[in-house]
Amino acid sequence: MEKHSRIYVAGHLGLVGSAVLRRLKSDGYGNIIFRPREELDLTRQLDVYTFFEKQRPEYVFLAAAKVGGIIANNTYPAEFIYSNLSIQTNVIHAAYEFGVKKLLFPGSSCIYPKFAPQPMKEEYLLTGILEPTNEPYSIAKIAGIKMCQAYNRQYGTNFISVMPTNLYGPGDNFNLETSHVLPALIRKFHLAKLLGEKRDNEIKRDLQRYPIGFNLDPNFNLSLKEIGITPKYITLWGTGSPFREFLHVDDLADACVFLMQNYNGSEIINIGAGEGITIKELAELIKNIIGFGGEIAWDTSKPDGMPRKLVDVRKLKSLGWSSKISLRDGIKQTYEWYLNASLQV
Helix, strand or coil, rough: CCCCEEEECCCCCCHHHHHHHHHHHHCCCCEEEECCCCCCCCCCCHHHHHHHHHCCCCEEECCCCCCHHHHHHHHHHHCCCCCCCHHHHHHHHHHHHHHCEEEEEECCCHHCCCCCCCCEEECCCCCCCCHHHHHHHHHHHHHHHHHHHHHHHHHCCEEEEEEECEEECCCCCCCCCCCCCEEEHHHHHHHHHHHCCCHHHHHHHHHCCHHHHHHCCCCCHHHHHCHHHHHCCEECCCCCCECCCCCEEHHHHHHHHHHHHHCCCCCCECCCCCCCEEEEHHHHHHHHHHCCCCCEEEEEECCCCCCEEEEHHHHHHHHHCCCCCCCHHHHHHHHHHHHHHHHHH
């Protein structure tokens, strides 16, 4: 990519897209194209083709996707498979039709089999059954990978696929119904801390910024308790034993720009930090960073998801890239962003 290249960032308001946009701007790329969903619905094929025909991007970061945690994946499986298949099919085919030089498609580490050996190597794709709780989303992402590979083989395109591990950072989703585990933990511990300190005005601002989805009682306690948030303890799903890896989204954006400049191939590339932590350890870490003095209770009647998920990043490291932001520093930065966002009501 040249500094003057026409670069389209699909999903620029989301967690990944906003990080890619920040990185491109900081690196001096000045010809970046983006559209909010209100102006361009990527699930509508004609709209996507009209946009590509008019704008003629040279490079595409396909960061637009419907994403969510275990609750959202369980609750809205049809939406997850339909939206993601539609978005990626429309954009990938339009990129071919209108001569895009290179496209980067981010998948997800949940594409790997539920019981894949750890750490998960790229070649483990399609070697076993998927985790049932996010199977529709995973199948959509696998379809996107295979579509990129098929277009490369048949049409000679340069479409690359990357597999990030669990992401977090500024711009994350803190809706407790649809968020991933790390932002959900940040919010739960923060609200529990505010309850314990009787900071009702701050709770109101938080709930205005990130609605929970039901009417609250006047003192918040009863309603928040329904979702496991109290001044003395919070209740979390599962056993806390699953092993996960977390990557700051700014590290991911750095890796994506690096690969756009340095990798040309159909084989998928894992992007991760190369080290993991149990959900129980993560909860304790976030609890300490936020300063919540209560306890953690585990609802073992709820599912854990994949027992272990750590990606093998040796291929990426061999290309010359490795992550830079530590988990503790990244959580602190994300929590600060969350606090500032909550004040902007």
